[in-house]
Amino acid sequence: MSQASADAATSDTDERPIRVLIAKPGLDGHDRGAKVVARSLRDAGMEVVYTGIRQTPQMIAEAALQEDVQVIGLSILSGAHLGLFPRVIEELKSRGVDDVLLFAGGIIPDDDVVEVKRIGFKGVFGPGTDTRDIIDFVREHAPRRT
């Protein structure tokens, strides 16, 4: 084992990996973007729980609770974000999950971004976002657990 990899292993035990849930609410089946983000976060050293497509708000909230993630990223391309996102937040609240960082991606018109941010999504990342920006965002804002 080289000195460099030994150092990496040591720092890894000191600094626990950030746990992230990537989910696709609603009925659109396009998960390329979600998978690209999941892989980028994985390659940045995070542990990414990926739920797959067609998740209900209840499923997303329940997954976030059971997996005790620090971060939830939702990807949506169907246009139903203003219908579904508030319901995800409601479901999280009803379970007492109140200490997670939320971000969204996909097709969210500029006019809706303000509302999405108002209800609790700290970041909104549209098409063409550099994945490094998402990684930096998550690292900066993810709440600490232990």
Added chain:
Amino acid sequence: MDASELVEALVAGNRRALARSITHVEADSETGREVLRQVYPRTGRAQTVGITGSAGAGKSTLVGALAREQRKRGRTVGIVAVDPSSPFSHGAILGDRIRMQDLTSDPGVFLRSMASRGNFGGLSETATGAIDLMDAAGFDVVLVETVGAGQDEVEVATAAQTTVLVANPGAGDEIQSMKAGLMEVAQIMVVNKADLAGADTAVAQLKALLAIANLDSWIPPILKTVARANEGIGEVVDAIDGHQEHVRSEEHADSERRRHVRGQIIALARAALHREALEAAERSGALEILVDSVAARERDPRSAALELLDALRRSWSSSSDLGA
């Protein structure tokens, strides 16, 4: 919440307290250790089952099918699903929820994904802890799924009372490789994807291997399943019940329990020792000196390893507070 509050809440069935407790155990925090200490006297009720086998054998699908069958029988199910961490980034994609979609909205099911994190033995510490927490939280069945590639994963599977080994037809070499050790740890063998050609051959090979294995009072049944189509699943659950009855029977309960906890203690001690030794070796700088010398072929690796061990023993006996 502190450790006592977490324990009180999780024993009362609070799912969020259970989830947070597992996070503490994963982080090996002081709270996590205290939670495990307090919870242990309240464990032992659940049926704990480890599922192992090589990548692609159908473990996730089988675990999903087993969980559904257990739910049909009126039992609640906790699942610990382990996926490998990347050795390069230390990150992981945990994808078991994709194959258990229907289960994730069932209130009688609790699924926790876990990354192996690649730190020696750490996985068995974490998984053993998660099993105990789910047991104490009142789940009737706890299923633990691991990629059975190495010693760590086998240890995780054997942290459960009943270990199920999943193999596939046509994997002749793979079954050969199971001779060493794996046969002895499995109490139930499943040939999954049994609709493929060669299923009966695989069963026959496993039977032949069993004949030369070191068996005691329990003879592992060999079962065929097509987990994707839900075929043969009831028989696997029956076999698990059968083994649980065996280990809890008056005749075997004491010896089985002792065998099980002996394995657990050794695995956990091994993990702790490995971690401590690695940390001490890195701190002392002795490792790097030996690396230089072996790289220059002045010493052989085996001698260097023994010298390192000597150096560690000296540093441990000279300063008792080293591990603090």
